[in-house]
Amino acid sequence: MNQWRCVRLALLLGCAPVMAAEEVPAGFPPQAVESFLAEAAEETGLPQPWLAATLQKATFQPDIIAAISRPAERTLTWGQYRALFLKPDRIEAGLAFYAAHRETVDAVAEAYGVSWPYVLAILGIETRYGKFFGRWRVLDALATLGLAYPPRQTFFAGQLRVFLQQMHAEGLDPTDRMGSYAGAMGYGQFIPSSYRDFAVDFDGDGRRDLWAVADALGSVANYLAVHRWTPGAEAARPLRSVPEAAKALRATGLDPSTTVGALTALGVDGLAGLEASTPVALLEMQGEDGAEWIAGLPNLYVITRYNRSYLYALAVNDLAQALAQGAP
Ligand SMILES: [Ca+2]
Structure with missing residues (x-):
């Protein structure tokens, strides 16, 4: 550690060793890990040994760097996009999900003033109603992008910090949560800052758990409600x-x-x-x-707050219509 750095860290931490270089998991730049730990401890107030022990369990994933660096695929037309997401199996799975969780789904719709087909359509498009949460450990995704991917490092380091804060606050294990390569989590694929700002504890067990059906449904409905969904209006x-x-x-x-x-x-x-x-x-x-x-209409605009794309919002709308029509 150079002297200046030691002086700066000393102000924060009394210059206690944050994580010895040999303890930094392979692939992560030790300096990035060290400054992340110092800043995260400072900004979140989380115990530093917990932060360091958690980060030590992160695995650097070069495939995630490759995935995020890949040039965007050819833009789909609305016709192609719609065909991709409006297949009969996605509608049937949504109706089966509704049948299995009807009481909760209806209670969420009632509580937030958002019609249930829209809530389910978002889950359907994001994760096939929770069938695929993503293939990456959220910890690995956010640590890889936040500590070892300079082009988006600031954004993802911030998301990593919020993720660790959320997991600590909710009493969830940060090392076993699964999500997308960009760290989107649970049924509705919330990024950590959305988790912090919009997730709700709908089942009342004391924790906001985006991998639990009731909390996931409530959180998506809350997201739409906070972004000014108009109850009963078409999109x-x-x-x-x-x-x-x-x-x-x-x-x-x-x-x-x-x-x-x-x-x-x-x-x-x-x-x-x-x-x-x-x-x-x-x-x-x-x-x-x-x-x-x-x-x-204004409710379509609200859906674009969830994902800033007309293709996405229109597909959610069409899937919602199909679910509403197919419901008993
Ligand atoms: Ca809960």
Whole structure:
């Protein structure tokens, strides 16, 4: 340890050894581990021996670096994306999940004012209703990206710190939690900061556990409610005819950029029954049979707060419709 560093750490820790270099698991830069431990102890107030002992169990995963560095795959059209997520087996599995957990699902919908098909559709698209939580230990994913991947190190080190804090607070074992290569966890694939901010203890056992059905359902519904879900309102409407004059109002970002009133005045058909002041994102999507025009309503915008993509939000909406139609 150089002198300056020792002086700086001494202010925090009395210069106690954080983790001897030979104790740092292979693949992680010892200096990154050391500064992470010092900062995490300072910012979270967690016992340093616990932090160090936990990190010692992390495994550096080069495949995760490879996965996150890979260039984005070709962007799917709406038609291709929809076909991927709206297969009959995903609808059937959702209905089976509803049948198995109906009491909890209905209680969650009632408590948060979010209709159950939307909550289930998010679980269905994220993890096939909890069938695949991800193939990585969350600890490995976040330690690999937060300590040994400079391009996103700041973000993921922050997520690693929050993850350790959450696991400690909830009394869960940070070394056996499974998730995605980017550290998204549980039925709804929450990243650690979303876990901290939006997870709820719906089954009342004293811990917020995103791998437990009731807490996972409650947490997804709470996420939507906090982001201003409108109870009972639809999320999107297909539009039958969109005159040329209205096409100029097509959305270029995720924010609704026009209103029902403005579109109706330009001759857009299909918005009957909606308040003129309702914000709309006018979407032109490439469906399987060519262009589809869709009115993205405020609840669709709320779904994009969960995952910032119209493809995702529209797939959740369509899966939700299919689940609602198939429900007993
Ligand atoms: Ca709980």
